[in-house]
Amino acid sequence: AQSVAQPEDQVNVAEGNPLTVKCTYSVSGNPYLFWYVQYPNRGLQFLLKYITGDNLVKGSYGFEAEFNKSQTSFHLKKPSALVSDSALYFCAVRPILISSGSARQLTFGSGTQLTVLP
Amino acid sequence: DAGITQSPRHKVTETGTPVTLRCHQTENHRYMYWYRQDPGHGLRLIHYSYGVKDTDKGEVSDGYSVSRSKTEDFLLTLESATSSQTSVYFCAISDLQKNTEAFFGQGTRLTVV
Numbered sequence: 001a002q003s004v005a006q007p008e009d010q011v012n013v014a015e016g017n018p019l020t021v022k023c024t025y026s027v028s029g030n031p032y033l034f035w036y037v038q039y040p041n042r043g044l045q046f047l048l049k050y051i052t053g054d055n056l057v058k059g060s061y062g063f064e065a066e067f068n069k070s071q072t073s074f075h076l077k078k079p080s081a082l083v084s085d086s087a088l089y090f091c092a093v094r095p096i097l098i099s100s101g102s103a104r105q106l107t108f109g110s111g112t113q114l115t116v117l118p
Numbered sequence: 119d120a121g122i123t124q125s126p127r128h129k130v131t132e133t134g135t136p137v138t139l140r141c142h143q144t145e146n147h148r149y150m151y152w153y154r155q156d157p158g159h160g161l162r163l164i165h166y167s168y169g170v171k172d173t174d175k176g177e178v179s180d181g182y183s184v185s186r187s188k189t190e191d192f193l194l195t196l197e198s199a200t201s202s203q204t205s206v207y208f209c210a211i212s213d214l215q216k217n218t219e220a221f222f223g224q225g226t227r228l229t230v231v
Binding site: 006009034036042043044045046049090092094104105106107108109110111 | 149151153158159160161162163166168174176208210212214219220221222223224225
């Protein structure tokens, strides 16, 4: 079965500083990886995804993520944080090959609350 | 925004009563999912569907059933609601063959008293 770990429940960073939100995964075969953001009382919004190709993926709002196969990680990064980036961030994974059962499932981590301090 | 609508958006119900939540999409995506979101647990998959009348269980399926009689609608039923099912429920859609990301509805806040 696949799984996602977001080891930090809370990340605090000062505005203007770089931010990193960590994600590691476990999946059978090669993965598709996703980052989502959730603002209060809203649904999840897609930020970026890794399918194949370059290990550095660029997404919405200046976010990027680095895929590291050997470390099974997909950390979310931004060079300069904004107060408006404060939100709940989720990492998700599913296998590339869609066969049956868990391969069809999109599995999420427990989420990381990012707070950017002015 | 992707065409995905959840109804109702809010509901309060009594313990022991059946409850049905509806997810409606206009994107013709094959895959539909029901998740629940609880503090400290993130999003946990309840059930999902990979086609009309094709459904499968997720991580936390006990006490829930689903039905998908047409592509655009995916219903989640709490057969006899319990206080532990108080949660925020999200529907998501995806077209895995096209490698798209999942799109989420706005959520349904369910309170079981």
